[in-house]
Amino acid sequence: MTEILVQAVVEGKDPSMGRVVEHPAWPVIKDAVEEIRPWQAKDGSIDFAADGAPSKFVAELAVDRVVSAIEQLAPLLPHDAEYHHALVKDLRRWAEGGFQVPDFLDSLLAFQPAAHREHGLQHLVVFPMYTQNGNPDRNLEAVVLRMVWPDWLAELERTRYDNPLFCGITFEDFTSGYDTNSAVLFPETIAVREAPERFTWGGIFCDREAARFRRVTGAAVDILGLDLPDDIRDMVADQDRCQQAFVLWDMVHDRTHSHGDLPFDPFMIKQRQPFWMYGLEELRCDLTAFKEAVKLEADGFSQGRDVQYAVLFDRMFRFPVTGERVRNYDGLGGQLLFAYLHKHDVVRWTDNKLHIDWDRAPQVTNQLCAEIEKLYRDGIDRPKLVHWFAGYELVSRYLAPHPGSRWAKGPDALDLTQPPRKLVDDVLPDEFPLSMFYEALSKKLKDVIASTKGITADSAERVAA
Template sequence: MTEILVQAATEGTLPPAVRVVEHPAWPVLKDAVEQIRPWQSKDGSIDFDAEGAPEKATAEGTVGRVIAAVEELAPLLPHNEAYHQALVADLRRWADDGFQIPDFLDSLLAFQPAAQRADGRQHLVVFPMYTQNGNPDRNLEAVVLRMVWPEWLAELERTRYDNPLFCGITFEDFTSGYDTHSAVLFPETIAVREAPARFSWGGIFCDREAARFRKVTEASVDILGLELPDDIREMVGDQQRCQEAFVLWDMVHDRTHSHGDLPFDPFMIKQRQPFWMYGLEELRCDLTAFKEAVKLEADGVPQARDVQYAVLFDRMFRFPVSGERVRNYDGLGGQLLFAYLHKHDVVRWTDNTLKIDWERAPQVTNQLCADIEELYRAGIDRPKLVHWFAAYDLVSQYLAPHPGSRWAKGPDALDLTLPPRKLVDDVLPDEFPLSMFYEALSKKLKAVIAATKGITAEDAQRVAA
């Protein structure tokens, strides 16, 4: 079998239907990785003196199984030849060095999925990494994924939304670190000796986002008694339509972090700022995607209207009540969007029923985007601390600060002799608590959101059936 695949890859005749996850080496690889993961410490190393640790020879043998499986699967993926060779070398070096803190920089640099984006192309990815919104430890993970790059999306990227590093992706299969709420594959999460000068790709699993969105939105609509327009109800029931909406949303959102006035990437956590600044940045990027979707709808792009309601519903229903309340900047952005629309009478919560003015929703949502953009433009001429207070004022127009907040009392309540980064310590973990509306919604949605842990497109289809 392997010799035939090698020959086919060399001749360029490898059949596109061959799935990595159907090859007998994949379950071997997955099982070996799952054996290694519990042996690892938080930093990815293996402490052989720790309780439950294996013999060093056992760990070496298990990594050997990983290497053998990668080498057996590699002919299925000739486009990843350089990466798989570097991966094998990194795995061997990790074992030869006694399983210290892993360093997979060489294989990370060799993995270049954005260089040749092709719809449906498979990738086998093995790295020691943490998973955002998933596992905080740098465990070894193995993932088989497919690229989502249909021609309509590629055309929009070429002509309107240049984003050469963006990879829309879907799951084929994964190890335990992705049996979580994580829906991204980011190079920043991988264990390396030093960060590269620049990262060359970033992947977002639109199938998980779509499946989670559908499950939470369906529950929210039922709980809130919301009547949906026919086309939006059909979209929520259609996994493929939702995936297309999310991959377009993600592509525009991702590029917005480096466009506009005063952009910054929330991943750069060294930019120590109050968490409402991260919340506004994430919301700015989402609302930019919304604004662009309004334009695209006018231009006849079929996915554009779906993007608008994916942004509205995910932001208003799931984001505010997901995760812990400690510095929850995505939750803050969702609260702000709902409160803004509520104050402008686009959403009404009356008689235990939510009503939305569908005609005015795009206009008023774009208005919030304009308010945040104006905040950023004015921030160019402000000192950092003054800009933070201006942002606080914008948020607190619509969300009530915690009664015990020092920031809510204004500059006189803070020690302004300290540098701005020190004043971040005076921000309460839950500076803007949930409103009574969201407290009630959270109790009813909590179990639904928890049930989306590890969800896949197949899971969503089974639920729909």
């Protein structure tokens, strides 16, 4: 592999110019990976005694094809030379070890995309992994992506929103694990023998987020009869504008998890908490992005206004009616935002049409952000269980709990001799059911939301055309 790269440089070729997905080696990787995936168990291993399993020799041949194709593609990606070298070794070791539970820690540590945040830079990524909101099993996956790092975003990260691990990315092509609702590439999803001391990057596919947002928002606007201002209607119709909005939203959201008055581990790692606490944390991060977007608009950044309405529409239209109702904390956050704006007369559902007070929307949305920030600040001085009840009180001030909820009846309805984590068992799977408004909207949007599975910018444009 190294010899091929050196030869390309000696011959005066720019090895980073060609598109990976246009190289004949890319479909070889895709086909071989798709052949391997059905053989794998949930943990990524291959049980050769299972029904339908291949011989070990056949599996080795498939891995050999992946390795050979990676070596052919490596000259296009000199910035990933160390990763691809380690990746080939991990693949070969997996095969030589009899395809036991895969361990790709060495190649994971060698992959450092955040160290090369250059707009348009390609990466070829191959790992055994699960895809969040996609495939729960650690199958082998391959994805080609590009970095999204325009100058304006790089400057904002350098001067206002330091986030050295964040990678905005877009899809070029992918295997089946990403033909799903997954819009992230996170290192913690990869099969390794032990978790690294710290992760050094995290990627979010802004093209999928933007395409999904445009399709669902467009349908919701039509269903609800919402009259959009011209500039927001233009934004929803423009994939590039929406991608810029989402990459900025994601960058600010991501850093907010570790900024502010935090009464607990913001990522809630290895913690068991009621799902409304997760919902409040995700909403806090989104509303912080909204608040910053208001400031950015005032400072002349056009992306600031787009972020505000991306947050409002995605949170109000898509989040509450997406996915199952079991502990749906993102859905809860969307319900809470809508209910808060409704109770403050920013949104009105009248004559079967939705009306939004565009002038008051920023101010009142920021009010909700301030209420959640106060909850967090006060939580620093509270015991865990008291903080959970305070969070419940905030949510139930605007959303009606399930009539059968024990938590809604207060502390006297719970066995407080148990540790807090045990009281989570008393939380209903759907503690805050959908309102009648959202029940009706869900029925009308469910097919549209289902159609966004595996969506990319290209597929969205083909449908629009």
